[in-house]
Amino acid sequence: MSIITTLLVTAAVTPGPGVGASLDATVAALQQAPGQGRQRGQGVPGGPGGQTPPGSQQQQPPKPVDFETAVKDFTKKEGVLNTYLKDETLQFEIPTSLLGRDFLWLTNIKESPRGGYNGSDAGERIVRFEQRGDKVLLRLVDYSIVATGEGADAAVAVKQGNVMPVVAALDVKAKSKTGGLLVDVTRLYKTDVPELSAKGSLGGGNMDANRTFLEKVNVFKSNVNVEIFATFTSGGGQPAGGGRRGGFGAVGGGPSNTAVVSHSLVLLPEKPMMGRLYDSRVPLFATGFQDYGISKLGVKSYEFVSRHRLEKKDPDAKMSDPVKPIIFYLGREVPRKWRAAIKAGVEDWNVAFEAAGFTNAIKCLDAPSEKEDPNWSAEDANTNVIRWAALPIANAVGPSTIDPRSGEVMSNHIIFWHDILKLQTQWYFTQASPSDPRSQRLPLPDDVMEKCLEFVAAHEVGHTLGFVHNGKSSSTVPIKLLRDPKWTAANGTCPSIMDYARFNYVAQPGDGAALIPKVGIYDKYAAMWAYTPIPHATNPWMEKQTLDLWAARQVDEPMLRARNGFASYDPSALSEALGDDAIEASRLGLLNLKRVMGYIEPATVRLGEDFEDLSETYGAVFGQLRNYVGHVSANVGGVVETNYLGGRGGDTYTHVAKDYQKRSAKWVMDTTFETQGWLVPRSITQKLGPTEILNRVKGLQSQGVNSLLQTARMTRMLDNEALNGGSAYSVAELMADVRANVWRELSAPKVSVDVFRRSLQRTYVNTLVAKLPSTASDIRGYATGELKLSQELLKRAASRAADQATLDHIQDLQQVIEMALTHPAPEAPANAGFFFLNGIEEPKDNDGCDMFSEPVGWHLSKSGR
Template identity: 40%
Template sequence: GEVVDPVQPIVYYIDPATPEKWVPYLKQGVEDWQVAFETAGFSNAIIAMDAPEDPAWSPEDARYSVIRYLASDVQNASGPHVHDPRTGEILESDIQWYHNVMNLLRNWFFIQTAAANEDARGVEFSDDLMGELIRFVSAHEVGHTIGLQHNMQSSSSYSVEDLRTRFVCEMGVASSIMDYARFNYVAQPGDDTCLMPLVGPYDKFAIEWGYRMHLGQDRYSEQEVMRNFVEEWQEDPVYLFSSPMRGGADPSSLTEAIGDDAMRASDYGVENLKRIADNLIDWTYVEGDDYSALEELYNNVVRQWSRYTGHVVANVGGIVRTRKRQGQAGVQYEMVKADKQKRAIEYLNRQVFATPYWLLDSDILERFQATGAIDLVHARQSSGLDQVLNVERMKRLIEQEAFYGDQAYSLNEMLVDLRSGVWSELASGRETDVYRRNLQRSYLDRMATLLEHEDAVQTDIVSFARGELQVLREQLESATSSHRPTELHFRDAILRIGEALEPS
């Protein structure tokens, strides 16, 4: 339990080319890790210092770890390190932060927090706010240089409702700053919460595992101690690690996501995007400027909306992976519960496939483009359809039903729910607008593609897709509308289905 100063602390020097006003924040990002090293028994284990005023000192010198400032329009930062391949000891690192990462940070923080945070409402942030964002980047990249990988599972370890409380002020938006969790987009106006990532409980756990000294033990007994340390915490999701599965099959391990329920988190996120869209002209106004900032931030609103689509789709046919070794109870792969998968399709029908009129404000769009709104919505909705009607996803639904029977969300049920949402006008009798007609044509194209997809032809996918098109054709044949575009669209859809089912 004793905490001691190390003989040789980890030292990061700040590149003397760094703009002076950002130096304190870069240092804070380094020293934010001190609390993690204290759990491993070390105080003052990691520190940041100004570069020596010595003409013989060089940031290129491999003896020194340096946070390098790169005057570049690249919107990124990175944290590589050099280690001894014989022992794994980390010898040196050079964090690189590009000047224009600040633009990326502005966009992220504006889009994810401006609805609930007055400080983020503007094209230019205060130096103090931008400094705190740089501090976050510094801490994340330092984490890489001391041996930590991205932990994308940490963002799903907290409940969505906790993210609306003071819980975040102590625990961060995710249990690890090494996630791509970014900022608290769940927080609603008036919530008493915080918005920033922090060095979290997983980070402290990982540093203790990797850096605590086990004196007087040989290699084998030390391994057993470390294994037991992991097993002691294995049931707590806060301490779990995972990287994204192939194809994004695991909804608990995604990038740019927060919270344990993508549908609830994304609903909150969309409500905030609507608030931002309503105020976007005012919040990007700078007397005499052109509309480039308005255009850039509008496009970021659209991209954030699309990210939520991806987070939700991952639940359909989803599989949660929990890494285990032999001797640990339970399995590594578990199906996402059926009700959660069904709620995912309900979200898509409501927040993605329903026409997003809140994005279609002509007062915004006509300030920076002559045309393109219809194509923009079509592209984003079609992408959502393609993600849902992905062959690998549909195969997982088939297998889950084979394993779990009526406890699973079957491919048939998913397709029925999807058709009911995409073609809801057939039941309601409402007119179809141009956006919905485009969406429905994309649906027909995708279903027709499935009938001939080389990875689907020997599966149940083809028969279910064919059955859905047959049911849809029957519904269309009995539908009537006094709205001429809708009537012509329904007739055209009948012809398209016929061409798909009975190709010439």
């Protein structure tokens, strides 16, 4: 899950002379540097705002008037900034003590038009108020570039090359007796200031000031919240979505979009929390900055991990309550039926914080009612809140708002979309129902759904605590432990709830094993690493030795290992997977899918209703099978990555053993090349479509062929051959194994190829033909050779065809191969088709927590879902 920019992973850097002593200078530089650091998913500042329109005359600023006159008939509210509201005019009184201080400006959609969703982020930025003569400037701040230590000259260069943009210049209307500067801020909220506008989340159109109104103003000790009832003209059907998530669909449907937009302006701490330096072995979200101080050899990149500010009430105690616990609120719109389950998921993290020495570290409460607290706001930048959005999206996200000076988590706005219920139903039914007879009829029992939502909530809260997806975790568990009631009861199904390991499809009926993930072994360890105070350290670099020792435990304790996200080249870092043996885990998973197919109809078909539920659930069964195929095929040409650092462990990259690669290829062929009759029963396929059987089987065959003959996979195999010679599973061996299966019918005295196998053979030929335009490697040569061998086999078999359909098929494939060899197509342009990252079939990082199930290796280029 949410969150939510791609993490810049840097090697641990040992500071040079004076670096440790320069922390105060680092903090000072961070406090004074222009701009903002960005946590993944934060809004991106727009272009310059507050400019004078072309051709207009620069107006002279009004002369300051008496303060009392300037605020006469205005309603005053006192807080961090005193506000004065009259009709549609809003004024701030800015104390001189807060000039130059950093504020976080957070924009959210409180109520959205159709197609959007409440709680969506519409931008985050750090701003400052500065006085310049008779004006107050609002400026954007950027903390990504600093100069510390002895780099005075570099600091000048950084300042000269990183001028803070001026968002707006506001006339000083009056001065209070205490020196406060009175400015009219109405246009910051009611006009389209690019840096502050929410229009990117509302279809991209421009705000109409005549149809935009101040809705509510609340002032508190550290923040000012302003809500506007805003109307935007149509932006031509641009996709919806805020700074974190976009593209779920077009907002609204007409020429105008109206929404309630919340702006929360919160004063950041004058003294930032001490940051903790990022270590890729225990990956957390992180905020980076580049240091240009001349006391270092060139520019250095550092990152502070994202953490809540947890401080012990009793610093000397081994276990202590925090001074300020992490408190989440359930938004008023969260269904009452599921509140207890979501609360439980939040508070499940207390066991992890105990490993860091904290008791009662995290709580979840119901939001106060309108009557109890009319000023409470889910959009408040100081509030951690869980929202429920009424959209047919099967997902949830857990994004955070970060203080870029230190990595401190300021607030979190988790979102559950309504169809998360449908997704959990499909996962649990296809993966776990064979071991839970109560769930063999749909809908799931309420207590089962409560446990599923508790799991989702715990996962998303984990993101808000700083934890990324741990793609390594599930592969560290031996298969036998996943079937062990005692082990799974204590540890769940995976060492980390932050992995995409869903429910226990390995467990068989009668095992009695637990079926649902929980906050696990790695999560406790990661919380210890991230949140345990290190008393002797007075700056981040003084913590490095201790943190390194803690991280080094991973060398001897595999269940403590982690990877930031997933990689389809690494069979130990796959989404939707369980266990340390993909072949055995998938074999057991297939047994369970066969059981599911035995009761899928009575579970989903209801008297007098259509077959929509059957169709969706049947599709989920196929999706689960495709996951298993992806898990096993990843071992062919697979490379296991273990994040060892210098002096901590052995080789980082290890090729999968030859025998296991060969067995994996055979399993994939046996599963996808052969027609699985149990998967396409007539009683189901005849209810769902006129070509249901062929389409389903062909899709599975295509996955098997394309997966095994993937160019990137074979490229890794060639690398393995070059490195390990005869001990490697070679491309030639793989090609021979695939060829023997595909053309096995052609050796019979009478050749007859059924409709399913004809589809397989056609897919095989087309896959090889598609590789001919490539000139990038030896793969073209192998493809050419296989096509020539195939052409010869087809030629010999043509005279022995037992039926007309087989003869036509053979002759057609001969013609296709001949045309491809004599008239090859031109090479496709770079980056066409599937998205490959640096030549490796790895998906783009999504914005937020993507709870969707998707076959491994089947990732199209996308901007996020």
